[in-house]
Amino acid sequence: MRLADLLVGYEWKSMSGRDFLDTDILGITADSRQVEPGFLFAALSGAQVDGTTFIPDAIAAGATALLVSLEAYKDGLAGDIDPAISLVPDRNPRRRYAKMVGRFYQPQPDHIAAVTGTNGKSSVVEFARQLWQACGQTAASFGTLGLVAPGREESGNLTTPDPADLHKTLNELAEKGVSHVAVEASSHGLDQFRLDGVEVNIAAFTNLSRDHLDYHATMDEYFQAKQRLFTEVLDRDGVAIINADDAKGDELSAEVAKRRTQILNYGYGASDIVLKKAEPLPDGQRLSLTVLGKHAELTLPLIGGFQSMNALCALGIVLADGADQTKAITGLEDLAGVRGRLELAARHTNGAAIYVDYAHTPDALDHVLTALRPHTDNKLKVVFGCGGDRDQGKRPEMGEIAARLADDVIVTDDNPRTEDAASIRAEIMPACPAALEIGDRKEAIFAAVNGLGEGDLLVIAGKGHEQGQIIGEDVLPFDDVEIARQAVEGGRV
Numbered sequence: 453m454r455l456a457d458l459l460v461g462y463e464w465k466s467m468s469g470r471d472f473l474d475t476d477i478l479g480i481t482a483d484s485r486q487v488e489p490g491f492l493f494a495a496l497s498g499a500q501v502d503g504t505t506f507i508p509d510a511i512a513a514g515a516t517a518l519l520v521s522l523e524a525y526k527d528g529l530a531g532d533i534d535p536a537i538s539l540v541p542d543r544n545p546r547r548r549y550a551k552m553v554g555r556f557y558q559p560q561p562d563h564i565a566a567v568t569g570t571n572g573k574s575s576v577v578e579f580a581r582q583l584w585q586a587c588g589q590t591a592a593s594f595g596t597l598g599l600v601a602p603g604r605e606e607s608g609n610l611t612t613p614d615p616a617d618l619h620k621t622l623n624e625l626a627e628k629g630v631s632h633v634a635v636e637a638s639s640h641g642l643d644q645f646r647l648d649g650v651e652v653n654i655a656a657f658t659n660l661s662r663d664h665l666d667y668h669a670t671m672d673e674y675f676q677a678k679q680r681l682f683t684e685v686l687d688r689d690g691v692a693i694i695n696a697d698d699a700k701g702d703e704l705s706a707e708v709a710k711r712r713t714q715i716l717n718y719g720y721g722a723s724d725i726v727l728k729k730a731e732p733l734p735d736g737q738r739l740s741l742t743v744l745g746k747h748a749e750l751t752l753p754l755i756g757g758f759q760s761m762n763a764l765c766a767l768g769i770v771l772a773d774g775a776d777q778t779k780a781i782t783g784l785e786d787l788a789g790v791r792g793r794l795e796l797a798a799r800h801t802n803g804a805a806i807y808v809d810y811a812h813t814p815d816a817l818d819h820v821l822t823a824l825r826p827h828t829d830n831k832l833k834v835v836f837g838c839g840g841d842r843d844q845g846k847r848p849e850m851g852e853i854a855a856r857l858a859d860d861v862i863v864t865d866d867n868p869r870t871e872d873a874a875s876i877r878a879e880i881m882p883a884c885p886a887a888l889e890i891g892d893r894k895e896a897i898f899a900a901v902n903g904l905g906e907g908d909l910l911v912i913a914g915k916g917h918e919q920g921q922i923i924g925e926d927v928l929p930f931d932d933v934e935i936a937r938q939a940v941e942g943g944r945v
Contacts, residue, residue, distance in 0.1 A: 453477050454474060454475070454477070455476075455538055456474065457555065459552070460551075460555065462540070475517055479491040479556075480492045480494070481616050482495075482503065482614060482615075482616065484503075484507075484509040487514065487515050489513075490516055491514065493507070493511075494519040494552075496549060504520060504521075516538060517537065517538035519542060519549055520540070520541050521541065524541070525539070547645040549645075550645050550647065551649045553649050554651070557616075557623035559627075560651050561592075561625055561631055562631050563589075563631055564650060565652070565653075565654035565655070565769045565772075565773070566635050566637040566650065566654070566655050566686075567657075567658065568637040568656070569660065570658070570661045570813060570816070571758070571819065572658035572762045573596070573637075574595055574596045574597050574636060574793060574810075575793050576766050577636055577766075578600065579787055580769045581593035581600060582788065583766055583767065584775070586786065587779045588779075590602060590631050590632065591631070591632040591633065592632070592634075593633070593634045594622075594634070595608065595635060596636060596917075601628070604628075613646070614646065615645075615646050615649060618635075635650070639678050642680045643677040650685070653689070654692075654769050654772050654773060655682050655693070656693035656694075657681075657692070657701070658695055659815070660678065675703075679707060682711075683707055683710075688711055691773075692704075692713055693716050693772060694716075696717040701719075716772055718767070724768070726741060727739065727740075728740040728741060730760050732827060733751065736753045737756075737757075737759075738750075738751055741781075744771070746777070750782075755824070756819070756824065759789075759794060792808055793809060794807055795807060795916075795933060798937045799940070800940055801940070802904065803906060804904040804906065804907065805910070807824065807910070808912045809911055809912070811914065812916075813846060814850050814853055817853050818857065820911055821853070822857060827909060828909040829908075829909075830905060830906065831860060831908045831909075833859060833862075833900055833903070834861055834862070834910070834913055835864055835897055835912045836854060836914050837865050837876070837877070838850060838914075839869065839876075839922075840871030842869075844879060847880045847883075850880065851882070851884040852883040855884035855887065862890055862899060863889050864889075864890050864891060865891050866915060867921060868922070868923055869923070873891055877891060893935075894930075898935075900939075918932075
């Protein structure tokens with residue numbers, strides 16, 4: 453592909469002074485280790501690494517074009533680069549990179565929905581995939597849990613991957629006939645412009661609560677990052693799906709309305725997809741809805757009020773895409789839960805249920821415990837911890853929530869990373885002084901399971917689908933679900 457075809461709207465003459473638009477580009481990457489002859493290398497700067505330091509490596513590997521920041525260009529970078537190499541300076545190289553990658557990997561699936569919010573993204577994209585499938589579409593979901601598509605399942609580790617990886621996957625799906633894709637849009641990914649080359653025609657907002665303040669300076673900056681999905685990434689002719697019950701729902705709706713973009717809202721306070729009533733059942737809930745003016749009654753095979761909201765968000769996505777309303781609503785009754793999201797891991801021999809959930813923020817822990825209380829005949833118990841090298845302010849908040857909403861609490865380790873695990877627990881314990889402190893996570897789970905009585909319910913929170921425990925720089929194999937099952941089967945710590 454010609455470089456000119458990747459630079460639509462780029463005022464190259466006034467910025468670079470080089471005639472390079474006929475350069476053939478055979479690949480594009482921001483990782484110098486992946487550069488091959490004929491590639492364009494994007495020398496992006498991050499919090500820890502300056503991509504310009506890898507330019508010599510990229511050139512040695514055969515790069516024929518470089519994307520750099522305008523600042524680096526003005527600082528004299530051009531004088532150090534062989535004139536035969538095309539040099540593309542840009543005021544916002546991250547956004548330019550995403551746009552270029554989007555043009556390089558074509559086509560994309562015709563229908564792309566992006567979902568953002570503090571909690572619920574993984575469930576919503578997977579529920580949307582299932583509902584699209586129920587309506588006869590060939591669909592995929594992509595995010596924290598990896599990729600799920602017809603004949604293809606791959607685990608993942610990033611909510612929103614690098615633009616090149618994201619677009620390569622979208623292109624592969626399109627080539628395989630996948631027409632509908634739901635992707636997660638993290639605040640990090642939006643802030644770093646990773647989705648700016650994606651042709652998003654539906655954008656959904658689940659909720660906003662405290663998280664990632666180790667990255668975003670304030671909650672307002674956190675919200676502004678998520679808002680970019682609706683004000684800059686979403687096609688103006690697209691549809692925004694917004695949680696009417698969230699405190700930020702009205703503010704986001706007002707911003708979307710300025711673009712004259714269509715809005716569908718959902719929730720108890722919504723006008724489009726209205727949740728009239730949710731009645732807890734042993735293994736699900738009975739929902740009473742008004743969907744675009746029509747009444748509907750159904751049984752959702754998922755427990756927890758927040759799961760009903762996630763399901764309605766997914767319903768909004770497929771309806772915005774033109775799905776048959778009856779088929780879409782019927783599809784809600786066949787939804788399968790998502791790995792590590794209120795997953796029933798095991799049952800004690802006395803019948804007590806053990807759930808595993810990814811809840812690792814104050815709001816998520818609050819929602820999980822609140823959701824499980826109606827399904828608890830006796831005591832509600834929780835095992836949780838807080839991650840290291842992350843927002844410290846949420847640690848006492850989560851301790852207070854656990855103490856207030858659960859009957860028994862065990863505070864344990866959850867990916868301490870390079871922090872001292874005991875110090876992390878020490879920041880939690882004052883907020884829940886009656887809790888039992890057991891640092892070893894496996895030992896904590898065994899203790900909780902062995903202490904279950906008839907009618908009790910245990911939730912192991914924080915790691916969900918994760919398959920490892922991060923201690924220092926090492927990732928040690930660890931699966932909450934597997935450990936819970938071992939404890940039920942009578943294994944030893």
